[in-house]
Amino acid sequence: MLTQVTTVRYVTPLREGGSLPGVVEATDADGAHATYVMKFTGAGQGRKTLVAEVICGELARRLGLRMPRLVQILLDPVIGLGEPDQQVQELLKSSGGLNLGMDFLSGALGFDPLACEIDPVEAGRVVWFDALINNVDRSWRNPNLLLWQGELWLIDHGASLIWHHNWRTVETATGRAYDASDHVLAPYGPDVASAAAELAPLVTEELLTGIAAQVPDAWLVDEPGFEGPDDVRRAHVAALLPRAETIHERIALGEPRPKGATK
Numbered sequence: 001m002l003t004q005v006t007t008v009r010y011v012t013p014l015r016e017g018g019s020l021p022g023v024v025e026a027t028d029a030d031g032a033h034a035t036y037v038m039k040f041t042g043a044g045q046g047r048k049t050l051v052a053e054v055i056c057g058e059l060a061r062r063l064g065l066r067m068p069r070l071v072q073i074l075l076d077p078v079i080g081l082g083e084p085d086q087q088v089q090e091l092l093k094s095s096g097g098l099n100l101g102m103d104f105l106s107g108a109l110g111f112d113p114l115a116c117e118i119d120p121v122e123a124g125r126v127v128w129f130d131a132l133i134n135n136v137d138r139s140w141r142n143p144n145l146l147l148w149q150g151e152l153w154l155i156d157h158g159a160s161l162i163w164h165h166n167w168r169t170v171e172t173a174t175g176r177a178y179d180a181s182d183h184v185l186a187p188y189g190p191d192v193a194s195a196a197a198e199l200a201p202l203v204t205e206e207l208l209t210g211i212a213a214q215v216p217d218a219w220l221v222d223e224p225g226f227e228g229p230d231d232v233r234r235a236h237v238a239a240l241l242p243r244a245e246t247i248h249e250r251i252a253l254g255e256p257r258p259k260g261a262t263k
């Protein structure tokens with residue numbers, strides 16, 4: 001299970017994020033304070049966004065990609081009562097109980113393709129990973145990459161795993177190619193072949209089962225067509241496992257283009 005922490009203070013909204021994530025202070029079981037980015041169950045994007053965040057975020061970390069640590073974060077909606085901003089107050093009021101948190105990377109900068117050098121091996125690992133999870137949210141317009149202490153960190157995987165929005169077509173969806181022509185790292189000459197050789201063998205049934213177990217039951221219950229949360233977890237494992245073996249053959253990088261340019 002992800003570590004559980006309890007919100008003690010809402011600090012500020014992160015207005016660049018469409019789901020209005022917030023920076024909060026929270027305490028762990030030992031009473032230690034830390035700052036987290038909180039993604040709310042009451043946000044319009046719904047709980048599947050949080051499921052994708054957990055599965056993809058944990059997968060990234062276990063493949064050795066840098067991704068802030070995820071936690072379960074409890075919220076007492078009373079914390080929202082004193083919020084002057086109506087939108088924030090509504091979000092806090094509708095998100096009582098369990099939410100998703102991640103370590104706040106203080107002082108992190110948004111990734112700027114014109115100012116950063118990324119080597120083809122690292123670019124290849126990120127593009128291969130995004131292809132596996134079908135991440136459509138790593139474009140030049142919205143890179144969802146942070147530079148922190150001189151290194152590249154991945155965030156925001158809520159729009160991945162498109163197949164879990166329509167399980168009836170899961171096989172067709174997971175069999176599809178990945179169009180990386182608009183990927184922010186496409187211009188860095190990503191070496192997807194060596195990334196696949198390195199990373200695909202790590203994506204085992206055991207690894208994926210352990211990752212799916214991290215998703216709280218509350219975000220998986222009452223999924224139509226499934227017997228319960230474990231059944232949904234198995235479907236996630238079954239979707240990703242075969243895709244890991246072959247997706248490198250179906251990554252379209254498009255025409256070479258300058259860094260920071262759209263296609």
Ligand SMILES: Nc1ncnc2c1ncn2[C@@H]1O[C@H](COP(=O)(O)OP(=O)(O)OP(=O)(O)O)[C@@H](O)[C@H]1O
Nearest residue numbers: 014016017018019020037068103104105108155156
């Ligand atoms: N762990 C973190 N540490 C520091 N800053 C963060 C962190 N996570 C997110 N941010 C900042 O908050 C912004 C919004 O976060 P994120 O992209 O995860 O939200 P979102 O609502 O899912 O966004 P989107 O509109 O892209 O779907 C990021 O662009 C980044 O500037």
Ligand SMILES: [Mg+2]
Nearest residue numbers: 017142144156
């Ligand atoms: Mg984002």
